[in-house]
Amino acid sequence: DIQLTQSPSFLSASVGDRVTISCRASQGFARYLAWYQQKPGKAPKLLIYGESTLQPGVSSRFSGSGSGTEFTLTISSLQPDDYATYFCQHFTTYPLAFGQGTKLEIK
Amino acid sequence: QVQLVESGGGLVTPGGSLRLSCVASGFTFSDHYMIWIRQAPGKGLEWVTYIDDSGTTIFYADPVMGRFAIFRDNAKNSSYLQMSSLTAEDTALYYCARSLLNGDDVFDLWGQGTMVIVSS
Numbered sequence: 001d002i003q004l005t006q007s008p009s010f011l012s013a014s015v016g017d018r019v020t021i022s023c024r025a026s027q028g029f030a031r032y033l034a035w036y037q038q039k040p041g042k043a044p045k046l047l048i049y050g051e052s053t054l055q056p057g058v059s060s061r062f063s064g065s066g067s068g069t070e071f072t073l074t075i076s077s078l079q080p081d082d083y084a085t086y087f088c089q090h091f092t093t094y095p096l097a098f099g100q101g102t103k104l105e106i107k
Numbered sequence: 108q109v110q111l112v113e114s115g116g117g118l119v120t121p122g123g124s125l126r127l128s129c130v131a132s133g134f135t136f137s138d139h140y141m142i143w144i145r146q147a148p149g150k151g152l153e154w155v156t157y158i159d160d161s162g163t164t165i166f167y168a169d170p171v172m173g174r175f176a177i178f179r180d181n182a183k184n185s186s187y188l189q190m191s192s193l194t195a196e197d198t199a200l201y202y203c204a205r206s207l208l209n210g211d212d213v214f215d216l217w218g219q220g221t222m223v224i225v226s227s
Contacts, residue, residue: 034213036152043202043217044152055215087152091212094166096142096154 002027002090006099012107019075021102023088028068032092035064035073039084048073109133109216111203116221119193127188127221129203137181140206142214143188145199158186193225
């Protein structure tokens with residue numbers, strides 16, 4: 001089974017900063033990674049999946065990259081609405097797995 | 108309105124059973140794979156179970172294998188999670204979610220969740 005480890009677990013950043021969140025897989029794979037955003041009391045929201053396919057309505061400030069065992073979510077210029085917890089998810093095969101989450105907080 | 112609405116959660120004693128429901132509206136339910144995911148208080152996301160569009164292919168996470176059962180009724184636009192032999196470790200907010208139409212096991216629509224508390 002593939003496990004995902006995100007880093008950092010907590011991140012403090014300011015509005016306008018460029019932020020990167022990493023997701024490391026226990027086994028390598030190509031494009032089968034997705035990123036979700038979750039705000040307190042809300043369900044997760046799909047942001048990006050695959051090579052870097054942005055969900056409709058998601059800001060182009062979000063981008064994804066990587067392959068093998070190292071993947072990255074980048075937010076190019078933090079906005080107040082971006083403060084949330086972010087999860088990666090692989091979809092290579094079942095069992096699916098999520099990273100433990102990265103909580104992005106206001107600095 | 109395109110949405111998923113879960114129900115059926117509540118307080119149950121250890122060893123008890125519960126059935127969760129997920130009702131879809133605003134889209135063609137039978138076109139989508141469905142999953143259940145849970146989130147323990149203050150914790151991350153844990154995939155629980157998957158069912159394909161026709162209900163013929165099903166997967167379970169190891170912690171729930173043999174205790175939980177997923178099924179769907181496409182005529183009722185509904186997915187169900189039958190849970191039995193519940194333990195404190197099953198305490199969580201349970202979400203249902205639908206897959207993308209392209210077959211990728213990525214989930215673009217989630218319900219609001221239903222809380223399950225296992226406690227004596």
